[in-house]
Amino acid sequence: AWRARYPTHPAAELVRGEIAAATGGADRGRSNHVAVLLPLSGRAAAASAQIRDGLLAGMYSATEADRPELRFYDTAELGVEGAVGEALAGGADFVIGPLLREEVMAAADLLGGRTTALALNYL
Numbered sequence: 001a002w003r004a005r006y007p008t009h010p011a012a013e014l015v016r017g018e019i020a021a022a023t024g025g026a027d028r029g030r031s032n033h034v035a036v037l038l039p040l041s042g043r044a045a046a047a048s049a050q051i052r053d054g055l056l057a058g059m060y061s062a063t064e065a066d067r068p069e070l071r072f073y074d075t076a077e078l079g080v081e082g083a084v085g086e087a088l089a090g091g092a093d094f095v096i097g098p099l100l101r102e103e104v105m106a107a108a109d110l111l112g113g114r115t116t117a118l119a120l121n122y123l
Contacts, residue, residue, distance in 0.1 A: 001061070034068045035087035037097030037107065039076035044099055051099070051120065068094075075099075080106040088114060096120070 036055060038048035052072060059067050071090060073083035080103045087095060088111075095117040098107050104121045111117055 032069060033090065033092050034070050034094045034096060035083075035090065035092035036070055036072045037075050037080070037083045037087065037095060037103070038072065038099055039103070040072065040074040042076040045076070048099060055096070075103055081110060084110040094118075 036052065038051060039045060040048050040052070055070060059070055071087070071092070073087055075083045075098050078086065080098060083098070084095075084107055093115055095107075095111065095115055097118075097120050098104055099120045101121045101123075104119045105123055107117065107119070108123060
């Protein structure tokens with residue numbers, strides 16, 4: 001829906017190209033397995049719940065054929081290393097998160113370019 005609303009936005013082609021390159025080829029415009037790394041418990045649980053709900057709403061508003069598989073990993077419970085490890089072992093070809101700055105720094109090192117990631121904070 002965002003791409004339809006803003007077809008000439010420069011980020012549309014950039015994101016599509018990065019996802020296609022990271023997933024190995026055809027310009028599918030989406031990933032099959034999206035790993036979402038959020039602290040679902042603890043001090044940032046409320047913000048994480050809003051992000052989770054927004055992602056789920058977006059997923060369910062898409063047609064069934066266009067829905068990626070979203071898997072949520074609790075960085076508060078698993079830690080960043082455990083969440084990244086489980087996401088990669090599960091075949092994630094796109095990662096959203098983590099949310100907290102210190103988690104973003106750790107995830108950047110752990111992911112090491114093995115998949116495309118959309119960090120929810122900055123280094």
